Amino acid sequence: MDFSDQQVERYARHILLPQVGGVGQAKLLGAKVLVVGAGGLGSPVLMYLAAAGVGTLGIVDDDVVDLSNLQRQILHTTGRIGTSKVESAREAIKSINPDIKVIAHQVRLNADNVMELISAYDLVADGTDNFATRFLINDACYFAKKPLISAAILRFDGQIATFKSFPGGDPEGPCYRCLFREPPPPGQIPSCSEAGVLGALCGTVGSLQATEVLKEILDIGESLSGHLLVYDALEVEFRRIKIKRDPGCPLCGDKPTITDLSVHQAKDSEAKDG
Numbered sequence: 001m002d003f004s005d006q007q008v009e010r011y012a013r014h015i016l017l018p019q020v021g022g023v024g025q026a027k028l029l030g031a032k033v034l035v036v037g038a039g040g041l042g043s044p045v046l047m048y049l050a051a052a053g054v055g056t057l058g059i060v061d062d063d064v065v066d067l068s069n070l071q072r073q074i075l076h077t078t079g080r081i082g083t084s085k086v087e088s089a090r091e092a093i094k095s096i097n098p099d100i101k102v103i104a105h106q107v108r109l110n111a112d113n114v115m116e117l118i119s120a121y122d123l124v125a126d127g128t129d130n131f132a133t134r135f136l137i138n139d140a141c142y143f144a145k146k147p148l149i150s151a152a153i154l155r156f157d158g159q160i161a162t163f164k165s166f167p168g169g170d171p172e173g174p175c176y177r178c179l180f181r182e183p184p185p186p187g188q189i190p191s192c193s194e195a196g197v198l199g200a201l202c203g204t205v206g207s208l209q210a211t212e213v214l215k216e217i218l219d220i221g222e223s224l225s226g227h228l229l230v231y232d233a234l235e236v237e238f239r240r241i242k243i244k245r246d247p248g249c250p251l252c253g254d255k256p257t258i259t260d261l262s263v264h265q266a267k268d269s270e271a272k273d274g
Helices: 005-010 021-030 042-052 067-071 085-096 114-119 131-144 199-218 262-273
Strands: 032-036 056-060 101-105 123-126 148-154 157-163 227-232 237-242
Touching (some): 042 056, 056 085, 123 131, 131 262, 148 199, 157 199
Parallel strands (some): 032 056, 123 148
Antiparallel strands (some): 148 157
16 A cells, blocks of 8 residues: 555654564554453553554443543543543544544443444454453454454453464464353452552553554464463563363364353343343
8 A cells, every 4th residue: 555654754663664564554554453441451552553553443332431540541531531431532542643543332342232343343452341241252253253362450460362263263272261161250350440450550461462463463473372471560570371272162162052142142131130
């Protein structure tokens, strides 16, 4: 593709990289990434993907900006308290890179809308803060054959992994259910709102997550598929743990028992009934 003079200047440091160059930058400009969650992780992910020139960014979040968010959710500002997070994120992204197409999905992700939402994107970045949604995104990405870059944070710890165990992706790689078979019982593992999180940790982990998204789009370096990267901020320690595909996995195993999203629809129904 032909770059404008402004694009050449904006993306000059990318174009200088032999692993990126003009061809790679064109890939980024043509890519479509869905980021689920415009909070602590979604903030740095969206900002760095916008700065990198990822052409289309979809954002899923049904929440509004609250004062308690601002300690870590750097997309948002004091002046946008009470604004929907997707619209606040859109404003921040446009101020970074006005050429980026931003699609705001102000909805709560569920089994009824997840497949339609992710179908228009090349890959998904999960920055959510609850297990039920993480499992839903994993299962939907598997069925839709979309690479998933997932991250999580709590207190002083973070973790990142890439999942693309679907046919045509990395058939030897695991999915999220190979790592965690089922969501833990409600209340067993506290959320950030219950246990706290160091604000700057979100930037560290979210930046790493954005890097893995860019690598997947550019098809460069070594994918995190098959590994879990764990960061302990207090001990300044990174650990890379190998994860194998589980032949007994109910989703991607040899004899899957989860063949569609009906398991999540049932849980949604139970939650509504309760």
